[in-house]
Amino acid sequence: MKQLHKKDLFGWSEFNQERNLDFHSVLWVREQGNVLIDPLPLSDHDLKHLQALGGASIIVITNSDHSRDAANIAAQTGAKIFGPAGEQDNFPVSCEHWISDNEEIVPGLIAYQLEGSKTPGELALILENTTLITGDLIRAHIAGELCLLPDAKLADRDLALQSVARLANLSAIETVLTGDGWPVFKGGSKALKSMLEA
Template identity: 35%
Template structure:
């Protein structure tokens, strides 16, 4: 039990299951921060020294499965804390040779650890600089990739400390693509609530790069959508990545013989498809029609715009999808009689006839 005379640093944040502690760095005129993230596997990120009372609090919460070092320069007290808590250390694969602690897991882009997904940055202060994205609370945790200084704003470390300032700045768009509400930083003041806006404002000050442009061969953050049978596609977020707000852009890739989605239509978002490569068909409720490279296809809201892409060609089908972003957009699925309400805010999929909650793929076949 903690007595009134004991010193504590650990404090809860407004985010579920996340606490932090800080120590003032007089030579830098800012606080350095560390984070405790509770979940199926508890994580401690970039640990500074802790008081005994704080260690007991962490032990009472189940201890820590992993100590995460986000960069070679944030080894800090990782070794001592791992020994005290019987935790393992995870660190960027690219920085392993420059760490003195024993690392039991090398982290790469896209890995998952506890509640977090690993996001790798390029040409930062250290080659391995990475962040941890917690989708359940729309939060990014970074080490040296960004600093919170002055309060409420973000900036990178001076360009002279970066491997390649332009590539480093552009790699921060990977954070924009995730649209986090909060960014917790190892150095300086964390930003809560408007983190994406703060990052956009910082990147807009960098006239050495154009953040609003990307080539398709530069897209790295692809996700997979798997359904029953032939329902499968890859997709990459483009709009948020480039700082777009009112229009949404995604690139879709559909392999030969596969279908990009169930037959569906939108209530508020009018879409446009541009076929960049490949061939196939697009199916509507009133017929199925061939498509090929160079086609531009309007998809109005309502029943007439309900559609499904099918790759019937010999190579992958590559499509740029554009739409107006509408928070109240809903989807309907004619083949399976489903309705998806508030798709972008509080999604709920129900049966059109029974009103019961359903899985996204319920009633679909490929």
């Protein structure tokens, strides 16, 4: 796993040839139990690294299309899986907890429910006020420039833009770690506002 912009954050990626971009997963290392977000399959190297960092206690899935390898990793680590409340009736993975809007999942990690994306109630996560972790709706196909999921995949573009505006108003966001595409490590709030203006 790669060190991200903070000492307690790590990530690993997988290149998707069909979309010509990287998919990403995040590990937040914390004394009270590590949190994995949208975990892709782990290589042997990354699994050993995860174990060395204390394993995982919670896996957060932002939307059903990002369930990825969560069930397998949960079986390996004993982690509990948390999913979006908006998809509770049809989620592809068994979850121990369903996350609602504005819920503090663990201290320092707040969930925001997004509307208008391709799945109902997709989650975005705010970590310690300054780092936004996204699933599908907010992405970056070009380095340094955020964009929305393509219109053809949106359930409601206006609602999607309202959801992004809500996040853009959180002026403390410095970093955006996208589930798909490039991360934005500096000026995250500004990048969100620029996306809305475009």
